[in-house]
Amino acid sequence: xxxxxxxxxxxxxxxxxxxxxxxxxxxxxxxxxxxxxxxxxxxxxxxxxxxxxxxxxxxxxxxxxxxxxxxxxxxxxxxxxxxxxxxxxxxxxxxx
Amino acid sequence: xxxxxxxxxxxxxxxxxxxxxxxxxxxxxxxxxxxxxxxxxxxxxxxxxxxxxxxxxxxxxxxxxxxxxxxxxxxxxxxxxxxxxxxxxxxxxxxx
DNA sequence: TTTAAATATTAATATATCAGTATATTTTGA
DNA sequence: TCAAAATATACTGATATATTAATATTTAAA
Numbered sequence: 001x002x003x004x005x006x007x008x009x010x011x012x013x014x015x016x017x018x019x020x021x022x023x024x025x026x027x028x029x030x031x032x033x034x035x036x037x038x039x040x041x042x043x044x045x046x047x048x049x050x051x052x053x054x055x056x057x058x059x060x061x062x063x064x065x066x067x068x069x070x071x072x073x074x075x076x077x078x079x080x081x082x083x084x085x086x087x088x089x090x091x092x093x094x095x096x
Numbered sequence: 097x098x099x100x101x102x103x104x105x106x107x108x109x110x111x112x113x114x115x116x117x118x119x120x121x122x123x124x125x126x127x128x129x130x131x132x133x134x135x136x137x138x139x140x141x142x143x144x145x146x147x148x149x150x151x152x153x154x155x156x157x158x159x160x161x162x163x164x165x166x167x168x169x170x171x172x173x174x175x176x177x178x179x180x181x182x183x184x185x186x187x188x189x190x191x192x
Numbered sequence: 193t194t195t196a197a198a199t200a201t202t203a204a205t206a207t208a209t210c211a212g213t214a215t216a217t218t219t220t221g222a
Numbered sequence: 223t224c225a226a227a228a229t230a231t232a233c234t235g236a237t238a239t240a241t242t243a244a245t246a247t248t249t250a251a252a
Contacts, residue, residue, distance in 0.1 A: 002139065003124045005117075010189050011182075012117045019111035020240085021104050028099045037199060043098065050241065052200055057239095071198050071249040079188050086107075088181045093106050116210085133229060146211065148230055167219040167228050 017061040022046065022054050024086075026075075027063075031083055034067070034076035113157040118142065119150050120182075122171075123159075127179055130163070130172035 018024060022044060029035060029043050041051045055075060058064040063082065067074045077083065114120060118140060125131060125139050137147045151171060154160040159178060163170045173179065 003121065007186070007189070008117050008120050008124070011185050012115055012120050014185065014189055015111050015115035015120070016239095019108055019115045021101075021108045022240095024104050024108050024111070025099065028104070038197095047242075048199070049201090049243075053240085056200075068248095073199060081184055081188050085181055085184045085188075088177055088184070089107050089110065090103070092175050092177050092181075093103070093110055112209095143212075144229075145213075145231090149211085152230075164218095169229065 014061055014063065017057050017063055020054065020057075022050070023058055026051075026054060026058065027077065027082065027086060030064070030075065030077050031086075034074045036069075036072045036074045038072070040075065110157055110159065113153050113159055116150065116153075118146070119154055122147075122150060122154065123173065123178065123182060126160070126171065126173050127182075130170045132165075132168045132170045134168070136171065 018027065025044050026040055029040060035043070037048070037051060037055065040055070041048055044051060055064065059066065059075075062078055064075045065078045067076070114123065121140050122136055125136060131139070133144070133147060133151065136151070137144055140147060151160065155162065155171075158174055160171045161174045163172070
């Protein structure tokens with residue numbers, strides 16, 4: 001039987017959120033555990049505004065969740081299975 | 097160590113190709129084995145041109161491969177691990 | 193209570209992607 | 223050879239997404 005339209009749409013939205021180099025880099029970084037925005041900014045190497053925008057996308061799609069400590073915000077991946085997905089992607093696409 | 101830029105770019109291109117409802121539907125259909133364009137067109141329910149365009153995207157990114165038989169073209173998923181990726185996506189996103 | 197640091201949001205512009213239509217190509221069979 | 227069937231490609235306007243710069247919000251510390 002065909003997969004439900006709404007499930008397809010939901011999966012599509014998730015993939016769209018993942019499918020940006022900056023956001024994918026953020027995900028890879030967060031494999032090592034939670035990071036605050038500054039750390040992410042430094043590691044990825046772009047502007048505060050740009051990182052914040054991309055973090056917003058990943059947060060909206062509930063791929064990332066946040067924890068606030070004083071005036072810093074720490075981000076982490078909500079569901080660890082997301083990493084399994086990235087591993088498979090790497091296996092398929094990065095043979096070398 | 098950070099993931100190489102080129103690998104990120106490649107993975108990003110793959111995800112972008114997957115991240116469209118029509119293309120995701122095609123992938124789900126091809127889980128049941130290879131189909132020709134007409135069959136895909138009928139199952140998904142859109143125009144010949146539109147399906148062909150989406151198949152082209154998936155072919156370009158080497159997610160699908162083709163086999164020509166007479167004047168028909170059969171599509172199938174190149175790497176079966178792609179289905180594992182979709183299963184994980186479903187597990188994360190389609191709890192209900 | 194003012195200032196600075198950390199983060200988020202908004203607005204403007206640039207770029208990318210999509211659906212739809214028309215047209216092209218390839219193959220088969222009359 | 224000609225017509226029709228199956229598939230692919232090119233073009234166009236509409237929509238979505240990205241980048242950048244500017245501004246807003248929150249918190250802590252002086």
